[in-house]
Amino acid sequence: MTKPAVTFELVHTCAASGARAGILHTPHGDVPTPVYMPVGTQAVVKAMTSREMKEIGARIVLANTYHLNLRPGADLIAKAGGLHGFMAWDRPILTDSGGFQVFSLAGLRKITEEGVRFRNHLDGSELFMSPEVAVAIQEKLGADIIMAFDVCSAFPCDEKTARDAMERTHRWAQRCKAAHKRPDQALFGIVQGAFSRELRIQSAKVLRDMDFPGYGIGGLSVGEPKDIMYEMLDALMPEMPAHKPRYLMGVGTPDCLLEGVLRGVDMFDCVLATRIARNGTVLTGEGRLVVRNASYKEDFRPLEEGCDCEACQHYSRAYIRHLLKAGEITGARLCSIHNLRYLERLMQGARQAILEDRFADYRADFYRRFDMRGAFNRGMETA
Amino acid sequence: MTKPAVTFELVHTCAASGARAGILHTPHGDVPTPVYMPVGTQAVVKAMTSREMKEIGARIVLANTYHLNLRPGADLIAKAGGLHGFMAWDRPILTDSGGFQVFSLAGLRKITEEGVRFRNHLDGSELFMSPEVAVAIQEKLGADIIMAFDVCSAFPCDEKTARDAMERTHRWAQRCKAAHKRPDQALFGIVQGAFSRELRIQSAKVLRDMDFPGYGIGGLSVGEPKDIMYEMLDALMPEMPAHKPRYLMGVGTPDCLLEGVLRGVDMFDCVLATRIARNGTVLTGEGRLVVRNASYKEDFRPLEEGCDCEACQHYSRAYIRHLLKAGEITGARLCSIHNLRYLERLMQGARQAILEDRFADYRADFYRRFDMRGAFNRGMETA
Numbered sequence: 001m002t003k004p005a006v007t008f009e010l011v012h013t014c015a016a017s018g019a020r021a022g023i024l025h026t027p028h029g030d031v032p033t034p035v036y037m038p039v040g041t042q043a044v045v046k047a048m049t050s051r052e053m054k055e056i057g058a059r060i061v062l063a064n065t066y067h068l069n070l071r072p073g074a075d076l077i078a079k080a081g082g083l084h085g086f087m088a089w090d091r092p093i094l095t096d097s098g099g100f101q102v103f104s105l106a107g108l109r110k111i112t113e114e115g116v117r118f119r120n121h122l123d124g125s126e127l128f129m130s131p132e133v134a135v136a137i138q139e140k141l142g143a144d145i146i147m148a149f150d151v152c153s154a155f156p157c158d159e160k161t162a163r164d165a166m167e168r169t170h171r172w173a174q175r176c177k178a179a180h181k182r183p184d185q186a187l188f189g190i191v192q193g194a195f196s197r198e199l200r201i202q203s204a205k206v207l208r209d210m211d212f213p214g215y216g217i218g219g220l221s222v223g224e225p226k227d228i229m230y231e232m233l234d235a236l237m238p239e240m241p242a243h244k245p246r247y248l249m250g251v252g253t254p255d256c257l258l259e260g261v262l263r264g265v266d267m268f269d270c271v272l273a274t275r276i277a278r279n280g281t282v283l284t285g286e287g288r289l290v291v292r293n294a295s296y297k298e299d300f301r302p303l304e305e306g307c308d309c310e311a312c313q314h315y316s317r318a319y320i321r322h323l324l325k326a327g328e329i330t331g332a333r334l335c336s337i338h339n340l341r342y343l344e345r346l347m348q349g350a351r352q353a354i355l356e357d358r359f360a361d362y363r364a365d366f367y368r369r370f371d372m373r374g375a376f377n378r379g380m381e382t383a
Numbered sequence: 384m385t386k387p388a389v390t391f392e393l394v395h396t397c398a399a400s401g402a403r404a405g406i407l408h409t410p411h412g413d414v415p416t417p418v419y420m421p422v423g424t425q426a427v428v429k430a431m432t433s434r435e436m437k438e439i440g441a442r443i444v445l446a447n448t449y450h451l452n453l454r455p456g457a458d459l460i461a462k463a464g465g466l467h468g469f470m471a472w473d474r475p476i477l478t479d480s481g482g483f484q485v486f487s488l489a490g491l492r493k494i495t496e497e498g499v500r501f502r503n504h505l506d507g508s509e510l511f512m513s514p515e516v517a518v519a520i521q522e523k524l525g526a527d528i529i530m531a532f533d534v535c536s537a538f539p540c541d542e543k544t545a546r547d548a549m550e551r552t553h554r555w556a557q558r559c560k561a562a563h564k565r566p567d568q569a570l571f572g573i574v575q576g577a578f579s580r581e582l583r584i585q586s587a588k589v590l591r592d593m594d595f596p597g598y599g600i601g602g603l604s605v606g607e608p609k610d611i612m613y614e615m616l617d618a619l620m621p622e623m624p625a626h627k628p629r630y631l632m633g634v635g636t637p638d639c640l641l642e643g644v645l646r647g648v649d650m651f652d653c654v655l656a657t658r659i660a661r662n663g664t665v666l667t668g669e670g671r672l673v674v675r676n677a678s679y680k681e682d683f684r685p686l687e688e689g690c691d692c693e694a695c696q697h698y699s700r701a702y703i704r705h706l707l708k709a710g711e712i713t714g715a716r717l718c719s720i721h722n723l724r725y726l727e728r729l730m731q732g733a734r735q736a737i738l739e740d741r742f743a744d745y746r747a748d749f750y751r752r753f754d755m756r757g758a759f760n761r762g763m764e765t766a
Contacts, residue, residue, distance in 0.1 A: 042711055076705075088698055318469075
């Protein structure tokens with residue numbers, strides 16, 4: 001048997017919590033964990049270049065199978081040398097399978113055991129996705145880590161729907177595994193089970209037995225209260241194999257990142273940071289700052305004192321507010337740079353705290369400083 | 384008498400043409416000429432950061448009094464340390480007086496000898512601009528070079544309208560000069576005269592006698608055929624003082640830049656490069672390339688072979704086309720970077736050719752390679 005494409009090295013588990021520091025070894029380099037993965041839905045992290053992504057310290061980015069298959073198409077990307085060549089990014093890439101998007105973006109879905117027939121959101125034409133199709137597309141895209149094609153359910157969700165979706169997800173995970181051939185990629189399974197502790201535990205166990213090199217935790221952050229999400233994590237995490245990476249999909253508010261880390265999650269992704277940036281909201285250690293607001297009109301301080309990002313090193317809140325009000329692209333850029341750098345620093349700090357067995361203090365300090373009032377509504381948490 | 388804020392050093396006049404190489408000395412550094420000045424209408428060159436502007440080689444940028452006075456306001460910018468501090472740009476800046484914008488953007492104008500009463504294009508409220516107001520605003524903005532408040536006429540334009548506008552421009556130039564107090568700024572006069580050789584010659588002479596430290600050539604590239612613009616330049620340039628910089632306002636297609644240089648123009652500005660970039664059109668040595676077009680779908684070459692810009696060093700036409708089609712900001716950014724770098728290289732090459740007395744060959748080589756068919760319609764030439 002050949003060496004797996006992606007391996008996870010568990011470096012340290014924090015003495016006072018379940019928080020873990022590790023290293024994800026991939027064909028395109030190592031990723032220290034816990035890690036927030038910026039989202040490049042359409043093969044670009046919105047408003048950013050690859051160079052800037054390296055400057056903010058990103059070690060891995062995510063791209064979306066659903067979107068890229070529609071435009072520009074997987075064959076084109078394969079011809080460009082895969083996603084790494086196409087988007088000029090030589091560090092690791094993870095592709096989502098398209099499962100979540102088929103259920104959240106596409107129209108007129110017909111779901112059978114074979115797969116999902118749907119109308120795509122761009123031109124309405126009918127398409128079909130199945131475990132085999134999703135794997136074939138992801139093999140063409142050529143990411144280091146690819147995800148199984150799963151069935152997502154909404155919040156709230158009745159028990160039977162949740163169980164059916166979970167069981168189908170398990171059968172589809174097996175089909176993805178059978179279909180996947182590229183030796184330089186790792187295929188992660190996805191735990192489902194909606195908002196039932198029992199189903200989550202069952203799903204974690206079934207997936208664990210399938211022995212994937214890593215696991216996504218899907219179907220959370222879809223509109224449920226945060227407490228329910230944390231409850232699900234509390235239930236399922238003990239069933240996850242310790243020496244495999246755990247990826248909480250679509251989660252990325254600062255508080256949820258730390259709560260995930262506390263419970264042993266290693267990887268996260270979320271569009272929140274870049275989406276709110278384009279609307280003029282930035283993340284700081286003290287909480288959310290809506291720089292578009294009139295109160296920053298004559299505020300010549302940086303977005304966040306002490307931040308080392310390009311926006312904070314050179315520009316004032318007053319200037320960035322002006323750019324946003326004037327509809328200038330550069331305003332969206334500077335806020336995006338800052339938010340991505342903020343999350344990168346948050347996670348680097350978390351990792352260091354784990355290594356020094358003081359993650360509980362790190363988290364407590366975050367809550368002490370970060371003003372949570374109205375910080376993030378549920379809609380913003382959804383990828 | 385104190386040393387003028389801005390001085391022009393005429394380094395060399397090309398033996399075989401009127402093309403000049405010089406250096407503009409300003410409080411924020413030297414600008415080798417001929418120079419294309421990228422336009423930062425709202426205190427930002429659209430889609431760019433200051434760092435990127437330096438990387439493409441820009442030595443001076445332009446900003447607009449009309450826009451900045453409306454938003455965010457000159458007092459705010461003054462509090463930020465002037466435009467240099469506000470936009471984090473420590474190289475020279477030139478502000479346009481707002482004359483052109485009052486006549487092209489604002490509504491319901493009432494022009495008297497005192498000034499212009501108009502409704503601004505943002506909220507429709509009534510404002511008043513005059514030579515004194517335009518100078519006062521530009522003193523607050525704090526650019527190295529500021530422009531006199533002039534009266535623009537359209538194309539075509541009858542003789543009487545053209546003469547009245549020109550004569551008022553001359554009287555207003557005198558009022559600007561009287562109003563201007565900041566010793567660290569240079570105030571340039573503006574030659575008008577519409578499309579009459581006689582008026583252009585007369586205007587050049589009158590302005591010359593007022594002894595400004597530099598001269599704008601206004602009212603061209605407003606919709607007239609290029610031949611008429613060149614005819615006007617041919618008429619007026621011999622009347623311009625040799626040791627003062629000459630700035631052809633609002634002109635910036637590659638061919639018009641070289642034609643201006645040939646006739647002894649030192650400075651240019653135009654929004655064309657960045658505007659067409661955002662629409663997916665780039666400039667190359669071989670002509671215009673509409674990278675949005677389907678023909679570039681699988682073209683993995685850079686925008687322009689041999690170009691040293693960030694876009695051409697890392698990304699393919701196919702990728703940039705994908706970004707543009709997908710509505711990604713990064714697509715507009717990469718095209719903007721390339722177009723600005725293209726014009727910078729074009730002008731650097733022109734300067735070197737002038738210094739080596741081979742500008743005529745440089746220009747001929749440009750036309751030999753550059754496909755002019757449908758290259759630029761008149762609308763695109765207008766700032």
